Structure formats: C-alpha cells, structure tokens
Amino acid sequence: MDVLxxxxxxxxxxxxxxxxxxHMLQLFADEKRYLSAREVQExxxxxxxxxxxxxxxxxxxxxxDLGILEETxxxxxxxxxxxxxxxxxxxHLICLKCGKTKEIDACPMEKVxxxxxxxxxxxxxxxxxxxxxxxxA
Amino acid sequence: MDVLxxxxxxxxxxxxxxxxxxHMLQLFADEKRYLSAREVQExxxxxxxxxxxxxxxxxxxxxxDLGILEETxxxxxxxxxxxxxxxxxxxHLICLKCGKTKEIDACPMEKVxxxxxxxxxxxxxxxxxxxxxxxxA
DNA sequence: ACAATAAATAGTAATAATTACGATTTATAT
DNA sequence: ATATAAATCGTAATTATTACTATTTATTGT
Numbered sequence: 001m002d003v004l005x006x007x008x009x010x011x012x013x014x015x016x017x018x019x020x021x022x023h024m025l026q027l028f029a030d031e032k033r034y035l036s037a038r039e040v041q042e043x044x045x046x047x048x049x050x051x052x053x054x055x056x057x058x059x060x061x062x063x064x065d066l067g068i069l070e071e072t073x074x075x076x077x078x079x080x081x082x083x084x085x086x087x088x089x090x091x092h093l094i095c096l097k098c099g100k101t102k103e104i105d106a107c108p109m110e111k112v113x114x115x116x117x118x119x120x121x122x123x124x125x126x127x128x129x130x131x132x133x134x135x136x137a
Numbered sequence: 138m139d140v141l142x143x144x145x146x147x148x149x150x151x152x153x154x155x156x157x158x159x160h161m162l163q164l165f166a167d168e169k170r171y172l173s174a175r176e177v178q179e180x181x182x183x184x185x186x187x188x189x190x191x192x193x194x195x196x197x198x199x200x201x202d203l204g205i206l207e208e209t210x211x212x213x214x215x216x217x218x219x220x221x222x223x224x225x226x227x228x229h230l231i232c233l234k235c236g237k238t239k240e241i242d243a244c245p246m247e248k249v250x251x252x253x254x255x256x257x258x259x260x261x262x263x264x265x266x267x268x269x270x271x272x273x274a
Numbered sequence: 275a276c277a278a279t280a281a282a283t284a285g286t287a288a289t290a291a292t293t294a295c296g297a298t299t300t301a302t303a304t
Numbered sequence: 305a306t307a308t309a310a311a312t313c314g315t316a317a318t319t320a321t322t323a324c325t326a327t328t329t330a331t332t333g334t
Contacts, residue, residue: 016301016310052313057292073213093256102255108245108263118239119230119267126245126263130256153281153330189284194321288323299312
C-alpha cells in the first residue's frame with residue numbers, strides 16, 4: 001500500500017480527497033508504525049491547529065475499511081498503522097512504547113490442533129509485545 | 138484454582154476476606170467465562186445494591202495480581218475470568234457475545250522462527266474469536 | 275467478648291478515549 | 305461558476321476506568 005494507491009481507493013469509493021486526509025495518509029506512510037488518534041492530532045496540529053477528533057476518528061475508520069490502515073488495540077487504546085506492503089495475512093511484534101513493529105512470518109492458526117468446531121470463528125489475534133532497541137536504550 | 142485456594146491466597150497476602158470478595162470469587166468460580174466489571178455489578182446487585190465500581194475494579198485488580206483471575210481486553214473493555222484449573226500457560230478461543238472460552242493447546246511462541254532479538258520481549262497474546270453454539274442458535 | 279486499627283467500601287467526582295451532532299465549509303461534478 | 309453532498313469544526317455526550325474522602329468493617333491482641 002502506497003499513498004497513490006490509497007488516494008485512488010478513496011476516490012474510487014466516492015470519498016473526497018481533502019487536505020486533512022492527504023496529511024493523515026502521508027503521516028502513516030512516513031511513520032510506518034502504530035499511532036493513536038492523539039498522536040495523529042499532535043503530528044498534524046502545526047498544519048491544522050483545530051483538527052477535531054471527529055475528523056480524525058472518522059477518517060481513521062474509513063482508512064481501515066478501505067484496507068489502507070491496520071488497527072489494533074494496545075492498553076485500551078486504538079492504534080493504527082499503514083498496512084504492510086507485503087499484502088498477505090501476517091502478525092506483528094510491537095514496541096509498546098513507540099509502536100514500531102516487525103512482521104512475524106508464521107500465522108499460528110495453521111498449527112492449531114484444538115477442535116474449533118463448537119464455535120463459529122470470526123477472527124484471531126496474535127501479537128508479541130516488547131520494547132525496540134531505540135526504546136530500551 | 139478453586140475458591141478455597143483463592144481465599145487462602147487472599148489471607149496469606151494480608152487482604153481481608155469480605156462478603157463482597159466472597160461473592161465475586163464465587164461468581165467467577167460459577168461462571169467460568171470472561172465477565173466485564175459491569176457484568177459483575179449486575180450479578181451482585183441483588184445482594185449488594187450499592188456495590189461501587191471502585192470496589193469492583195480494586196478487587197478485580199487484586200485477584201489478577203494474585204493469579205486468581207486472568208484478564209484480557211475485548212473491544213476496548215477489560216474482561217476477567219477465573220484462572221483455568223490446568224495452571225499452565227495457555228491461550229483461549231473466546232465467544233465474543235458471552236465470554237465463554239475453550240482452551241487452545243499449543244502456544245504459538247514455540248513455533249515462531251522470526252528473529253525477535255531486536256526487541257526486548259515482555260509478552261504476547263494469542264486469541265481466537267467467534268461465537269459459541271448457544272450464542273449463534 | 276471488646277477495643278484498637280488498618281483496610282475496605284460507598285458515594286461521588288475526575289479522567290480519558292471515543293462517538294455523536296448541528297452549523298458551516300469545501301471538494302467535486304456539471 | 306454553481307449546485308450539492310460530503311467533510312469538518314466546535315462542542316457535547318457517552319462509556320469505561322480511576323481517584324478521593326468520609327464512613328464502615330474485618331481482623332488482631334487482650
């Protein structure tokens with residue numbers, strides 16, 4: 001996923017291409033790590049001092065729907081990052097301080113031998129947590 | 138973990154054995170599934186109409202510290218369940234509606250081949266989500 | 275059993291993340 | 305350039321969680 005493709009997706013789905021959306025997309029493309037709504041506000045407040053959370057959350061939600069962003073929840077907070085370029089299903093090793101990630105190759109679902117048939121499965125989550133070298137230094 | 142052992146642990150660590158704690162422990166022992174703070178309040182409100190969230194959360198936190206309860210976070214909400222009797226490290230298949238669980242045998246950490254050395258690992262989470270037979274019927 | 279004491283609790287307020295809403299502004303198509 | 309529907313702002317509402325103070329209560333030693 002790159003910014004040009006994200007813009008294309010937005011327009012194809014009938015969403016307007018606004019300055020705020022442009023900057024949000026660029027921010028995630030630049031940072032390539034999990035960010036909270038508050039962090040988005042902080043990054044963009046020099047350009048958009050009055051940027052409201054309504055706008056931030058609505059756009060984050062649209063970006064997730066379009067597959068532009070991936071979402072997770074860390075410590076009770078929603079976090080978002082640019083979808084990894086590989087495109088295929090994957091999981092993450094995540095720095096709890098800065099949101100930096102590393103892709104984990106295998107998906108544990110393939111190895112599960114437990115009988116899951118009693119449940120109608122809708123999804124799963126596998127994340128490894130820690131602190132990256134910058135954040136422990 | 139059974140209620141008697143939980144009570145023993147509480148006393149050993151210098152906590153008082155109160156009626157509210159007794160009922161909370163019994164509730165989790167009976168239900169054997171993930172419950173939210175609000176659900177705890179609802180279950181106990183006939184016996185304790187004025188039971189405050191301060192009390193509920195403080196006790197939940199103590200129980201987690203003592204290993205009596207396990208904690209997770211689903212959809213932005215903290216959920217708690219009685220620690221599984223097996224005692225060893227495990228993961229869960231979880232019903233998103235009622236909190237019922239099934240233990241998953243394998244831990245995916247054993248199979249990870251990705252190099253994790255760039256991070257100082259502190260933990261991981263593996264959960265499978267779905268709806269149990271009662272909740273889909 | 276009784277009194278002393280330190281912890282637990284109720285009632286309520288504060289905090290924090292997220293969602294919602296009416297009025298206004300703006301991107302886009304014509 | 306204009307019409308129009310979507311996007312945004314400013315702010316309020318909502319929800320889960322945590323915090324605070326006065327009061328109550330479980331425990332301990334006598």
